Amino acid sequence: MISLGIEGTAHTLGIAIVEKINEKCKILSNESRMYKPAKGGIHPREAANHHAMHLPSLLHESIKKAGVEIKEIDLIGFSIGPGLGPCLRTVATAARTIAIKYKKPIMGVNHCIAHLEIGKALTGSHDPVLLYASGGNTQVISLLEKKYRIFGETLDIGIGNCLDKFGRAIGIPFPAGPHIEKLARKGRKYIPLPYSVKGMDVSFSGILTAALSLIKNESIEDMAYSLQETCFSMLAEVTERAMAHLEKEEVLLGGGVASNMRLQEIMKKMAMERGAKFFVPSRQYLVDNGAMIAWTAILMHEAGYRMSLGDTKVRQNFRTDEVEVKWS
Secondary structure, eight states, X not given: OEEEEEEOSSSEEEEEEEEEETTEEEEEEEEEEEOOOSSSSXXXXXXXXXXXXXXXXXXXXXXXXXXXXXXXXXXXXXXEESSOHHHHHHHHHHHHHHHHHHTOOEEEEEHHHHHHHHHHXXXXXXXXXXXXXXXXXXXXXXEETTEEEEEEEBSSSOHHHHHHHHHHHTTOOSSOHHHHHHHHHTOOOOOOOOOOEETTEEOOHHHHHHHHHTXXXXXXXXXXXXXXXXXXXXXXXXHHHHHXXXXXXXXXXXXXXXXXXXXXXHHHHHHHHHTOEEEOOOGGGTXXXXXXXXXXXXXXXXTTOOBOGGGOOOOTTOOGGGSBOTTO
């Protein structure tokens, strides 16, 4: 089966074509464009306009790179949620248009689950605890009784949002995460910040407020280092607790913030100390991408899921644990 996937939940528009061969995921193309605001954070309408402007050319590029014709594509997948409303509606409209024009079945995919499924497909992970760390989402997820359950999550802002807000305060362009990672490597002193783990959940707003209050008195490098060490240690703690509770022996990373090498180092060390296996896909499949949508759409379709056009209304607050996982 060959699937075309369109991702557009926030700042990134991604279009990919994926084929399932002998139960394996073969990515034929995976193209993307990122909206970068001139200043400040993401403006949903501007991001949606960006997606609308680039969608036709990106679709052409993806099909050309895949070396297939549109008539050879069996399924159209798109990110139905969670995400920013204007962005979701833009990609949903595009997916419906393609599906209608070429008489193809359509599949709306949960964005968070797609991160997990592409990670499993590309790393060989079988039954992991996923640490999903991105701009708008921070969750610890694992499969239990036919649903991807959330065993811990942020109570306020996502880890990526926290880093971006800190970056804006010190004049770093969006997305701030990679720049903060570089600054943190030069940090030499740990500056105590609130360590906010509440049961299985985490909170980043208080840490951010404390970090911003110390900017004038401490070096930017030390603040970046301290912010990373505090937040990433919190994520490792709740992920390890979920692994212990579920008695699972694999940890998988997903989401754009998981590209951070220091976070990978901390999570890998935690896994090794538990005698567990550590998995992380390459960066292009950690950040938002069309391949994860295309692949998950295949899994859903082959498991018997079907959607009419009436079922494709976007869901801005689509929870990970609302989906029945018939394919696992």
